[in-house]
Amino acid sequence: MTIALVGTGQMGTAVADAARAAEHTIGPTFDADMPLTEAPPDALSSADLVVDFSLPALALDHIERYVEAGVPAVVGTTGWYDALDRVRAQVEAHEAALLYAPNFSIGVAVLRRAVQSASTLMNALPDYDAFVHEVHHRKKVDSPSGTAQMLGEVVLNALDRKTHIDPEAQHSRIDPDALHVTSTRAGAVFGEHTVAFDSPYDQIRLSHAAKSRAGFAAGALAAAEWLPGRTGLYTLNDMLDHLLDG
Template identity: 60%
Template sequence: MRIALVGTGRMGQAVEAVAVERGHTISARFDAETPLLDARDASALGGADVVVDFSVPDVALDQIHRYAFWGVDAVVGTTGWTDDLPTVREWVEEGQSGLLWAPNFSLGLALVSRAVAGLLPLLDRLDEYDVAVHEAHHTGKVDSPSGTALRLAEELLAGLGRKTRIEPETQHGAIDPAALHVTSQRVGAVLGEHTVTLDSDVDQIRVVHTAKSRRAFALGAVRAAEWVAGRQGLFTLDDMLEEELGTGD
């Protein structure tokens, strides 16, 4: 398979290493010095079967429009654009292409998400447990909270009747019991750590995922590229896992 990389930073380099290990070819590379948005047409992708995009939020939506307009399948790990998911779905349908997006491509984090989802029916009945989400990343991370933390919070919010909104800001007084607190920390070179905490008067449960290398994300992204190639529609990592694990309807 031929893969075009959009974003050649540390994540792009990790994706390239894993892709080559799995027998794929890098057909084109784009970054700040060679912007994808300067490309005139799909020929700039060098015949790519799939684009893998780990770039920056400021240009993500415009780049996604290009992929759809060119009818090229894509894997997008860039965050900060998902408020426009309905519009992106229309673009993908018009372009008859496939796009798989995720705020985090770690397969281990996907397992954590499924574990939390399994807890929700019981947790919703055990109102003595409060819940919160915390994430920690390196000092160079642009968005806060992380897209992954917000996605985890949204999943919790959907399953807990007593929580009605996400609160990502620092609290300088008593927090609204209906708010699901999402906190962030930026320190050193932390690749990514996400924690879901369930706390009661008598005990505490913590579900933690810690990324040990960028390879964890790169492997998930390359596997997603292998899966989405030739498909039509807007997908998430859950769609891929449901099919591979045989847990879909």
């Protein structure tokens, strides 16, 4: 498979290394020095699929190009999810294929399933109060992380006693209806996410800690190998559901 790369930062480089190790070919590559938005219309014609780890401000323009070109795309760029309905309509109109995720770690996808199951149980146990915390390296541009937001939404959808997410520092008593989703930025941490349920008697924690970017690259490559031949808008959870449940 020939893979086009959009974004040659740390994640793009890790995906390229994983793809070559799996005997795929890295085709056209785009970054700040050679922007996709300035490339000719047929710039992706030699690629079987594109993997995008670029910038949030460029994501929607890039996605529109992938969809119109009919090139399946795996998108790890975040910051555009408020336009999800618009993207879904584009994908459906062109019978295109696009898979997106805020985090391509297979372990995080499994964590999401565990959190969903635990949160459903906790809905009947009001003594347990939930929270989400994440830690990332100090160069990360968004806070909270897209993964923490996703995990927070999973908890929020399951707990009737929580009505909204509050990601801000609290300088007075927090609204009991709020689910607190917090962040720490320090050092070179690849990514740590914890969902906890705390009661007066004990605390239950579900956590994931990334050891390197190789795990994220492996997940993105697995998505790239899974997506061709399909049409529609998918998440990494859809792929995991297919692999685990058939």
